[in-house]
Amino acid sequence: MSAAEMNAPPAATLYNRVCVIGLGLIGSSLLRCLMNDRGLAAEVVACDRSDAVRARVAELGIADRVEADATLAVAGADLVVLCTPVGAYADVAALIGPHLAPGSTLSDVGSVKQAVVRDVSPHVPDGVHFVPGHPLAGTEHSGPDAGFKELFRGRWLILTPPPGTDAGAVDRLGRLWAACGSQIEVMDPSHHDQVLAITSHLPHLIAYTIVGTATDLEETTKSEVIRFSASGFRDFTRIAASDPVMWRDIFLNNREAVLEMIQRFTEDLTALQRAIRWGEGDKLLDLFTRTRAIRRSIIDAKQA
Amino acid sequence: MSAAEMNAPPAATLYNRVCVIGLGLIGSSLLRCLMNDRGLAAEVVACDRSDAVRARVAELGIADRVEADATLAVAGADLVVLCTPVGAYADVAALIGPHLAPGSTLSDVGSVKQAVVRDVSPHVPDGVHFVPGHPLAGTEHSGPDAGFKELFRGRWLILTPPPGTDAGAVDRLGRLWAACGSQIEVMDPSHHDQVLAITSHLPHLIAYTIVGTATDLEETTKSEVIRFSASGFRDFTRIAASDPVMWRDIFLNNREAVLEMIQRFTEDLTALQRAIRWGEGDKLLDLFTRTRAIRRSIIDAKQA
Ligand SMILES: NC(=O)c1ccc[n+]([C@@H]2O[C@H](COP(=O)([O-])OP(=O)(O)OC[C@H]3O[C@@H](n4cnc5c(N)ncnc54)[C@H](OP(=O)(O)O)[C@@H]3O)[C@@H](O)[C@H]2O)c1
Ligand SMILES: NC(=O)c1ccc[n+]([C@@H]2O[C@H](COP(=O)([O-])OP(=O)(O)OC[C@H]3O[C@@H](n4cnc5c(N)ncnc54)[C@H](OP(=O)(O)O)[C@@H]3O)[C@@H](O)[C@H]2O)c1
Structure with a gap:
């Protein structure tokens, strides 16, 4: 004993x-x-x-x-x-x-x-x-x-x-x-996996992607990405420094829900890309205004 | 005077x-x-x-x-x-x-x-x-x-x-x-716009997009996204709460560089999506390991 x-x-x-x-x-x-x-x-x-x-x-x-x-x-x-x-x-x-x-x-x-x-x-x-x-x-x-x-x-x-x-x-x-x-x-396990796919898994996947995209830039630009990372990019690098094995396992094991969220995200990004290409300022303004409200809800829910 | x-x-x-x-x-x-x-x-x-x-x-x-x-x-x-x-x-x-x-x-x-x-x-x-x-x-x-x-x-x-x-x-x-x-x-102004497109403009666009994607979910899931936002999503909402007019103007006025970065990002995301769909764990692990190194460079550059 x-x-x-x-x-x-x-x-x-x-x-x-x-x-x-x-x-x-x-x-x-x-x-x-x-x-x-x-x-x-x-x-x-x-x-x-x-x-x-x-x-x-x-x-x-x-x-x-x-x-x-x-x-x-x-x-x-x-x-x-x-x-x-x-x-x-x-x-x-x-x-x-x-x-x-x-x-x-x-x-x-x-x-x-x-x-x-x-x-x-x-x-x-x-x-x-x-x-x-x-x-x-x-x-x-x-x-x-x-x-x-x-x-x-x-x-x-x-x-x-x-x-x-x-x-x-x-x-x-x-x-x-x-x-x-x-x-x-x-x-319920399936509900858990759906909620986490959008709150955690997709954000991590996207952070990994953008940091990867930056890694592939020409050397001179890359060094400046590091120097000037404080303008938004830095927050993503912290997320994209999470444990590789753990995250591989997460994506392989929540495949359906993650693929579904990537699909929705890609559609939304494509719509924004189109709005930028065609100079549709109103569409951009509309989305950027809506997303502010979500932030407020999170602050109200004391999760900020 | x-x-x-x-x-x-x-x-x-x-x-x-x-x-x-x-x-x-x-x-x-x-x-x-x-x-x-x-x-x-x-x-x-x-x-x-x-x-x-x-x-x-x-x-x-x-x-x-x-x-x-x-x-x-x-x-x-x-x-x-x-x-x-x-x-x-x-x-x-x-x-x-x-x-x-x-x-x-x-x-x-x-x-x-x-x-x-x-x-x-x-x-x-x-x-x-x-x-x-x-x-x-x-x-x-x-x-x-x-x-x-x-x-x-x-x-x-x-x-x-x-x-x-x-x-x-x-x-x-x-x-x-x-x-x-x-x-x-x-x-140089054009170099500035390129570097900022990846360090600031693309991260903001992506944050706006993912928060928008979440906004479109069914009501029940949406309220849980807010409750459980601390797992990654929350960091994006802070970025996506930035001033809508300012960001509309940024995207409309750095169109070429931003579109170029969205293009690269989308290609990279598509490759990851494919790796998840086909269960290619090694590809995921490889990227997730590379992105960790960038984080280290940022810490070394005292920008973290
Ligand atoms: N990190 C987070 O943010 C977080 C949040 C919530 C939940 N989780 C979950 O928590 C779990 C652990 O994550 P973590 O961040 O604590 O990971 P971690 O720091 O990498 O630790 C995992 C530990 O498990 C050991 N291990 C691996 N395979 C094993 C095996 N077959 N038998 C016995 N031990 C083994 C590892 O040893 P080796 O070093 O020899 O591999 C390591 O010591 C994961 O399931 C993850 O999904 C993580
Ligand atoms: N916020 C950042 O993170 C950040 C970082 C670096 C650089 N910047 C740059 O800084 C500049 C301002 O951003 P901010 O965040 O300070 O914006 P802000 O807090 O929204 O302030 C902008 C101010 O400009 C006024 N304004 C708008 N149109 C005007 C006009 N035609 N004539 C005179 N005043 C006018 C606005 O008045 P109304 O309220 O009447 O519209 C408002 O008082 C932008 O060019 C932005 O790109 C911003």
Whole structure:
């Protein structure tokens, strides 16, 4: 029994043993929250495939126990949270599935949800509650050093439990994230993927594209793009510096919704292009005036 | 003679009388700089077509004199700076041209430069130095209350004097902006327009487009776009809340360069769309990795 367990007996904590798999920005931030509020988990187990990451997590002291073997890591845990890139979920789930404790909860933090349900569900044994989740929180940095315990504070946490999921399990997980500072929202996986396609995935794709377009300019212009980037471009480069593997997985795993949004966006851009070409100032003015109203709504909703 | 002129005799100031026309975000910020450092102009004259704006500028006390009539405002000034939207330049220049003092300098702050040279040059009398300028500074707010004297601090100020312009006039204007905190850069108007097309104009156009695309979604999704806007979308809405008239004028007046950049961007987006459709993860990963490097260059160039 760890020192933590002795100080805070299981009965008084939300979970007995929480296991976090994948110790990057999100996983290590969750670890920090769990270690900071010992009412959440009596024992915190951390697991990553990378030796360097595990060594660093041990050094940072943000877990009670660090494991290389995911099957050992999940054994006896009443909550397991997948925090690897989404593309690794199927393999990890296949590996740990048989070792999940009856009555335990399996969750994740993936940025897409339909694909997660598709990839993970088949490996969830009967009697284990599967409650997918997505914290709308992040930075453009990766790895265990990028994490911090305030990351989820004031941010949304969307849960997408399949129909028929045990309400108690959903509620308990919601309380854990609320203790991390999140606001909880429950929705359908497909609706989640649609909303995120426009609020997050398309903006990131576009930022990657425009930064790529700039990268292809002649050398002299390129160096000036960097020097004079403060005029708008810079904001895009921050977004386009996000983790490449994570974003590849997002686009491959929310394909339909993202393609649909690209299609709409391209049509709208083509209309603007035409208005510029033909000098149709009124059309431009009309759109630019409408978009101001959306900004105001966001400010009113205290999301600005 | 104003009180200011008596306190700071012309010989000791950079200019004798500076006239600012158009008292919005940029014009009023410039006024604040001039009033703050009385070594720059012995007399500061402000001019706007709007009664309300003039009244507000008088109330704010950010000019020695406020004029409705531009011909009176420019009389006797040794520096006149146009700060109206670019679309108004031709009319204003035609109006004030005959009243500009011999040996004086005419400048502006417009976000495009070839069109400004095209529209203003014909109205500049012999013996008046025309030195177009562009401060790479701004916010999404407009009007005299939006201005502040720190706006130009640490920001670039690009001057695009036509070939053969008096070097002394260019140098003097550069010193004024340097005193406002700007870093001065001199370049060709067409090069300016190209660099700004990618660093500023295309990012704004894209932000306007994506926010417009979101506006057209079904009502339920739209309200969620607002609630969950923090995941990337929000950054675009700030850009897309910029002044509609100013941006209409920019797109209409930097048409060629902007259309060229839209073309390149669309090609790149189409390639990504294709990669997503066909599940070509390597192509996505490759681009997402390259764009990270640009971000690093911007951080290294201390523009982040
Ligand atoms: N970053 C954000 O803004 C954000 C926001 C919301 C949700 N998310 C979601 O959070 C998850 C993690 O993202 P992150 O930003 O924290 O990523 P990250 O910083 O790159 O960390 C991912 C970690 O998972 C490890 N990993 C990869 N494959 C693994 C496997 N097969 N088994 C065990 N560990 C493995 C990685 O190790 P290696 O270094 O060896 O690859 C790395 O330590 C993703 O599902 C993402 O969709 C991210
Ligand atoms: N905002 C930026 O981020 C930014 C950055 C760099 C450069 N600039 C350039 O700065 C200039 C002004 O932009 P701003 O943001 O300061 O705009 P703003 O806040 O909208 O102010 C423009 C002012 O010019 C007045 N005006 C319009 N037409 C006029 C006319 N024909 N005669 C006299 N006054 C007139 C407007 O009066 P009404 O209210 O009556 O229209 C308003 O007071 C533009 O050329 C723009 O390209 C802007």
